[in-house]
Amino acid sequence: MSNRLRTVLPALHAVFRALLPALAAPIVLVLGLPGLAALAAGCDPPRAGSTHARAPAALTTEPDPFAATESRARMPIEAEETRQATAVLVQHATVMTAAGQRYEPGYVLMSGGEIAGVGEGDGPAPPPGTLVVDGHGKFVTPGIVDPHSHMGVSPVPQTLGHDDLNELTDPITAGIRAEHSFWPEDAALERAVAGGVTTIGVLPGSGNLIGGRGVVIHLLPRLGARAMRFPGSPEILKMACGENPKRVYGEKSRAPSTRMGSVRALREAFTKARKYSHDWESWAARKQHPVKTANGSTDEAKPPDRDLALETLALVMRGDILVEWHCYQADDMLAALEVAGEFGFKVRAFHHALEAYKIRDVLVAHGVAIATWDDWWGFKMEAYDGIPENLALMTEAGGRAAVHSDSAVAGQILNQAAGKALAAGRAAGVKLDENDALRWLTANPAWVLGIDDQVGTLQAGKRADVVVWSEDPFSTYARAEQVYIDGRLIFDRGHFGAPWSDFELGVRAMPPLPPPPPLSPAGATP
């Protein structure tokens, strides 16, 4: 390696040196000085909310009907019950808050859909009517947030009829929304909840450079994505670099068929979006200050034609949409940061990011999080250098790391993934504690999705998304025994009702474990 690298390195060095000011610029713009100071002090940079607070200039003449997040559709299972009716107090358990505390024993009080109290000991005397759960020997954590899921858009069973993952008709489909592909009867959703997951970021696939907007789903069984959308969650955009888009379009003999083709396509798209944004701004300005024409009438300037894709990209550049960028290799992430720097937008998180450990200092300096697996690797070239210490090294460097699944199987055992990454990090000498590992599952992915002000830690005032585990959640043997969302018990192991999914009606029997149920009658073989 050394000979080739030695010739390449000085050149690379010069390039990165030259780029450094450009790369640093967006940080200053978005965070401002207090943000930088906080970063330097090792504190969390300002939350997502601050990026949403910018005054929106008119981009369209009409409100976006899909920007609203209030639940409208009915719930099939608890049709009349939309809020937590009964307060719940879990006592005598080991409570891990993901905010640094471990109460042993501790309590969590859930009331009105929120965490009303958490702390050491038995907690306050429960108000009358409170359901008290004896948590002896149990562990309590915040609900797991899976920041990268394709449940609903690539559901089980895998069928032609329900494969709605990738809109592979153009490499840039920024105008589409995963929520319009989401099939709420996906049988994987209930199994994820049984694994302690309460919120998922559902993203379009990675076949396109810009796959479209994702949707944050709160895992309550409802009849449509609109009703399942996490209240107040920001807009998120799925982008992809590296192998997938160039393979998909290269095979169609279309652009991009190379990484350089991919970067060009992105730069052209954002250049168009910049002009689009500018057109709307000038229209708005002219509308506000109409120009009198020669004959004395006012200029009846027509608004520009609305373009859903360019609108999305314009909102990205304005900081109103969080960028969730699928990238594996270090060099691809560096190139992506260059594009982001050129157009002045921030990358919220690199997803998969298997080589993040190689450039963790750069990612930390840019305030970019990673969402990744614990130890998947090798299925393609860009995944060949994945190592199990990735999450740990990113955390050690002061970065924000989250565990994701990208798989309906892995999504059921995310707690094990964090446990394995914790063990791998410790074996490599990284100083980590269980709070760090828990944050990989809850607080950090919540930040990746821009909902960390609502969930991710057990703190008074947050949504009561809570999991009661049979034992230490970082044990192979741990099972989620109870899962609460907004304070309502939505999964209770050993009390299986009808399946959530209409598809599974009449198919599945889930008696409690063990003992095993009576097995099928011995049928006569034909």
Added chain:
Amino acid sequence: MRARTRLRSVSFAAIASFAAIASRAAVVAAFLLVSVAACPTARAEEAAPIAIAHALVYGPGTRLPLVDATVVLAAGKIVSVGSSASMPPGAIVVDAHGKSITAGFIDADTDVGAVEVAMESGSNDTDARGLLLPALRMVDGYNPRSALIPIARSGGVTSVVVAPRAGALAGQSAFVDLAGDTQAEAVVRASLAQYARADEAEAQEVGTRGVLWMTLRQALDDARFYSTHKAQYDANATRTLGLRRMNLEALLPVLRGEQPLVVTVHRASDIETALRFGAEYKLKLVLRGASEAWLMADEIARAHVPVIIDPLEDLPEAFDRLRSRSDNAALLSAAGVSVVLSTFSSHEARLLWQRAGNAVRLGMDHDAAIRAVTEAPADAFGLKGYGRLEAGAVGNVVVWSGDPLQIGTRVEHVFVRGREQPLETRQTLLLNRYRTLPFGHDGTR
């Protein structure tokens, strides 16, 4: 042994600290020195028995592990398993107090050695093209220098079945130990078992389930006919047979019941058909995949057919596994079926312990789960001396820092045929290179 282990860890520490200050070339040189220096010692030690002492030992046929037990290895084999009092004289003692010992794990269905990077077809020897390929032998493509092998080994897997993947009759698997630089060293059985695919996906390849079973029957019928008409066949005096000679020959050990036929099926009714097919041709059957096997547990147990499953497969992924459930392994095991757990993977073979741990989480006995990755695969494929910690068995032994199926437990020593194996992998080398960042905040090195 202890001295050598300590020496090695010191050397690694030294390398790590060098890395911060020395050039890459110096590190590489240091590495070479260490490995060269270690070789003669290793050879010299082969004569002396190795006693791994004071451990929790998951022994043969016991429901509970033996406490404070010792495993003695010599000449590539396990010499004894028993009380720590009976230490052989002259043995190199490895103190495994607080550790546990198992037979090396066997992943019964992998692509290890057949693929480096799954999506790079040049490095992927699993995508055979053809429908009836019984003469295909995975051993011919097996690469003992694959980067995946040390990684699988670092997860406590000492042997794998390298299985063919494509075709209604997919070919013959190989059984290999995960050590040795040549096929000659690594391969234990060049032809272990024959494979048939009879699931929904394969039925789609030929049209329908009916056509698929008809095709399989036709192949076995032709092979059976061929076995009694070899002379006429060679004289070109038989009816036309659907398979070439080498393919017909390859099916003979299957028809004689000597070689297992591993059938991939999922739907309960497909399992019924497979069992009927096995009885019809008097085959030694193994079921693979078998998502809905729990619905047929009694029938499978009665037929003494082992089942290879992935305990994490609980999703109704396709219409032939709508009744998948997470406790498939537990239910089958409780019904007396011989359950073999596998990752069905290449890069994830190192996580076999986690699959077994999940089977326990989902209701299987801990002891049964360990047997499902040691004894059970050995028994399913008739691999005498494998998968057991007992005198006379092959010296494939793993020392774990704790419960082998628990997160956080580390693999501390791996012995293959009595020889300790390095735990260095391509991934540990990457970790060492990037453990401290030798470059600035702009991505330059």
